[in-house]
Amino acid sequence: MRATVKDVARRAGVSPKTVSNVMNGIVPVSEATRLKVEQAILDLDYVPNLSARGLRNGRSGVIALALPDLATPYSAEIAHNIVEVAHEQGWVVQIEETGSDPQREHELMVRARTNLIDGLILNPVVLDESAVQVGVALPPVVLLGEVTQKLADRVFVDSFAAARDMTLALAKPGRRRIAILGTTQGRGSAAAIQRTQGYEEALRILGVDRDESLLIPCEKWTPETAAEALTAYLASHPLPEALFCFTDSMAIGALSVLWKKGLRIPADIAVAGFDDIADGRYAVPSLTTVSFDKRAVATEALRLLTERMADRGHEQRLAPIDYTIVERDSSGG
Amino acid sequence: MRATVKDVARRAGVSPKTVSNVMNGIVPVSEATRLKVEQAILDLDYVPNLSARGLRNGRSGVIALALPDLATPYSAEIAHNIVEVAHEQGWVVQIEETGSDPQREHELMVRARTNLIDGLILNPVVLDESAVQVGVALPPVVLLGEVTQKLADRVFVDSFAAARDMTLALAKPGRRRIAILGTTQGRGSAAAIQRTQGYEEALRILGVDRDESLLIPCEKWTPETAAEALTAYLASHPLPEALFCFTDSMAIGALSVLWKKGLRIPADIAVAGFDDIADGRYAVPSLTTVSFDKRAVATEALRLLTERMADRGHEQRLAPIDYTIVERDSSGG
DNA sequence: GTCTCACATTACATCGATGTAATGACACCT
DNA sequence: AGGTGTCATTACATCGATGTAATGTGAGAC
Numbered sequence: 001m002r003a004t005v006k007d008v009a010r011r012a013g014v015s016p017k018t019v020s021n022v023m024n025g026i027v028p029v030s031e032a033t034r035l036k037v038e039q040a041i042l043d044l045d046y047v048p049n050l051s052a053r054g055l056r057n058g059r060s061g062v063i064a065l066a067l068p069d070l071a072t073p074y075s076a077e078i079a080h081n082i083v084e085v086a087h088e089q090g091w092v093v094q095i096e097e098t099g100s101d102p103q104r105e106h107e108l109m110v111r112a113r114t115n116l117i118d119g120l121i122l123n124p125v126v127l128d129e130s131a132v133q134v135g136v137a138l139p140p141v142v143l144l145g146e147v148t149q150k151l152a153d154r155v156f157v158d159s160f161a162a163a164r165d166m167t168l169a170l171a172k173p174g175r176r177r178i179a180i181l182g183t184t185q186g187r188g189s190a191a192a193i194q195r196t197q198g199y200e201e202a203l204r205i206l207g208v209d210r211d212e213s214l215l216i217p218c219e220k221w222t223p224e225t226a227a228e229a230l231t232a233y234l235a236s237h238p239l240p241e242a243l244f245c246f247t248d249s250m251a252i253g254a255l256s257v258l259w260k261k262g263l264r265i266p267a268d269i270a271v272a273g274f275d276d277i278a279d280g281r282y283a284v285p286s287l288t289t290v291s292f293d294k295r296a297v298a299t300e301a302l303r304l305l306t307e308r309m310a311d312r313g314h315e316q317r318l319a320p321i322d323y324t325i326v327e328r329d330s331s332g333g
Numbered sequence: 334m335r336a337t338v339k340d341v342a343r344r345a346g347v348s349p350k351t352v353s354n355v356m357n358g359i360v361p362v363s364e365a366t367r368l369k370v371e372q373a374i375l376d377l378d379y380v381p382n383l384s385a386r387g388l389r390n391g392r393s394g395v396i397a398l399a400l401p402d403l404a405t406p407y408s409a410e411i412a413h414n415i416v417e418v419a420h421e422q423g424w425v426v427q428i429e430e431t432g433s434d435p436q437r438e439h440e441l442m443v444r445a446r447t448n449l450i451d452g453l454i455l456n457p458v459v460l461d462e463s464a465v466q467v468g469v470a471l472p473p474v475v476l477l478g479e480v481t482q483k484l485a486d487r488v489f490v491d492s493f494a495a496a497r498d499m500t501l502a503l504a505k506p507g508r509r510r511i512a513i514l515g516t517t518q519g520r521g522s523a524a525a526i527q528r529t530q531g532y533e534e535a536l537r538i539l540g541v542d543r544d545e546s547l548l549i550p551c552e553k554w555t556p557e558t559a560a561e562a563l564t565a566y567l568a569s570h571p572l573p574e575a576l577f578c579f580t581d582s583m584a585i586g587a588l589s590v591l592w593k594k595g596l597r598i599p600a601d602i603a604v605a606g607f608d609d610i611a612d613g614r615y616a617v618p619s620l621t622t623v624s625f626d627k628r629a630v631a632t633e634a635l636r637l638l639t640e641r642m643a644d645r646g647h648e649q650r651l652a653p654i655d656y657t658i659v660e661r662d663s664s665g666g
Numbered sequence: 667g668t669c670t671c672a673c674a675t676t677a678c679a680t681c682g683a684t685g686t687a688a689t690g691a692c693a694c695c696t
Numbered sequence: 697a698g699g700t701g702t703c704a705t706t707a708c709a710t711c712g713a714t715g716t717a718a719t720g721t722g723a724g725a726c
Binding site: 033057115 | 673674675676677680681682683
């Protein structure tokens with residue numbers, strides 16, 4: 001049987017509360033008894049029961065991290081950083097996958113109220129849909145990414161500006177027929193909309209007419225779907241001068257397709273991505289991308305979360321993350 | 334304030350225990366009172382407090398998954414599958430990263446005893462080191478991968494046989510100078526040792542003399558280190574006919590180096606990996622690899638874990654996972 | 667020697683859900 | 697009507713840690 005405070009107390013010849021005092025260090029304890037208790041703890045190999053502690057003081061020390069799909073490199077890198085930073089700050093992280101399923105996002109919010117969780121970091125897929133009713137009954141929530149959500153705290157990269165700058169960078173050597181891969185018909189993710197708008201803004205700056213046929217839609221942002229979409233596109237359209245993929249994952253799928261067609265990159269077509277995932281550096285050729293500090297995303301998310309735990313006001317807190325355009329081999333240079 | 338069983342009971346005009354009975358469905362409850370209680374639950378928007386429940390019945394419904402580094406595609410895919418399968422079975426998953434730090438593996442075992450965790454799935458880095466004292470005081474543990482550990486349950490792919498078969502496959506078109514990337518000097522991971530031995534077994538079958546200079550060491554199995562190791566190697570050695578990298582990640586790093594050198598793959602050199610990560614399919618050229626069903630890994634790991642929870646005997650349970658050699662463009666064909 | 671004050675320690679209640687054992691209600695049979 | 701059996705429901709105790717308020721102990725001042 002597991003040892004409890006009671007057992008430790010008995011062995012040390014003190015009361016359970018004194019043991020608790022030693023462990024928490026808030027109430028002062030005399031040196032002598034502290035040593036006795038610490039020895040008893042070692043002897044009995046005692047570890048506190050977190051369920052009991054959680055029940056008593058209403059906090060579990062656990063935060064939840066919800067991502068669409070852990071297997072994608074982007075989510076994996078975010079998860080890695082958040083788990084790491086959280087651990088440094090003494091938190092434990094529970095992982096949840098939402099798939100593309102708003103239902104899962106909802107389930108999540110319910111579980112978040114079961115008190116095994118002190119806070120939630122959520123990377124929503126379906127922005128408004130999931131709604132994330134940030135009501136009073138909910139624990140602190142921080143959203144990741146571009147979401148049109150006016151209530152919850154949020155960590156994000158300015159997708160509009162980044163897409164604009166990337167488009168301008170691709171256009172620099174005189175390229176004008178720049179295609180984008182990843183737009184979504186009608187209502188899509190907020191990120192898709194903003195990146196498309198940033199691209200269009202760049203065209204305006206460049207004085208280039210918007211050419212509808214250069215917008216290659218792709219609902220899901222995976223290499224598979226990107227490869228399919230691009231293959232289908234190239235079958236009926238001339239080759240653009242540059243291809244701006246809305247994620248690195250899609251860019252990797254695109255590179256594979258272009259390579260199989262025997263095209264030279266960037267000579268025949270320049271390619272760029274978004275996210276700066278580790279694999280992009282080792283892509284063939286290495287991938288030009290929008291880079292940002294993922295550890296900063298993690299740090300900021302946890303900062304917002306802890307702030308929100310301390311002060312549950314109603315004003316929304318925002319944490320924009322800087323980005324840079326990283327030009328690698330896939331766009332020349 | 335959050336509603337509790339008491340509040341629900343008062344509103345439904347029954348006792349707290351009856352509410353509990355309705356929720357758990359073990360003790361029979363009359364239709365009439367069940368409806369009353371269910372209505373009250375809806376009215377008050379009641380969710381049970383899992384800390385309290387966990388305290389009371391000693392189980393939390395949470396399992397921990399410990400991986401070396403979530404950001405690597407392999408770990409990410411494993412995590413994805415385990416989270417998915419666990420969710421289907423009603424578990425919640427807590428993620429832990431061990432880095433390459435045995436200390437973290439130890440901390441983990443301690444936390445595993447704090448009862449917020451009903452079981453632990455661990456992918457150890459430093460095999461014996463971490464030791465994972467599978468004692469009586471610990472919750473059920475399942476290890477992932479090749480580990481020389483005689484006590485804990487384990488899910489694994491036969492690295493020896495897979496490496497042997499892959500080497501034979503690379504040798505088929507008459508290639509004889511087959512190099513391996515990822516051996517570790519002296520004591521390394523069990524996987525490294527077994528894959529090296531499988532390779533040597535293949536050479537024996539082929540009647541090819543073992544050539545020490547074809548064993549390219551690489552301690553860490555990342556694209557970065559692989560790229561460095563290969564670059565250094567090629568500076569002072571002739572080009573082998575084939576390169577068997579011990580993970581897909583390393584292979585991707587290797588492809589990048591070879592491509593920058595202007596080498597044609599597989600014409601100048603064939604390349605293969607191990608793990609069949611999603612990116613390998615979109616590598617340029619697509620990567621020949623040892624493939625296995627990662628969902629099966631997850632399913633088996635959870636099966637072993639649940640079995641172990643039910644029956645805490647002393648015999649070790651093993652779950653070998655089938656593998657196949659998948660030949661893609663990087664090895665010709 | 668006694669009284670105070672400060673401070674360490676203790677007994678007890680509490681967090682919320684649920685198992686145990688006891689109580690209550692109702693129907694059915696003689 | 698009285699007795700018996702079945703089944704739903706209840707009161708109470710419990711899981712382990714910790715806050716609260718009360719108790720105990722000692723030193724120091726007069």
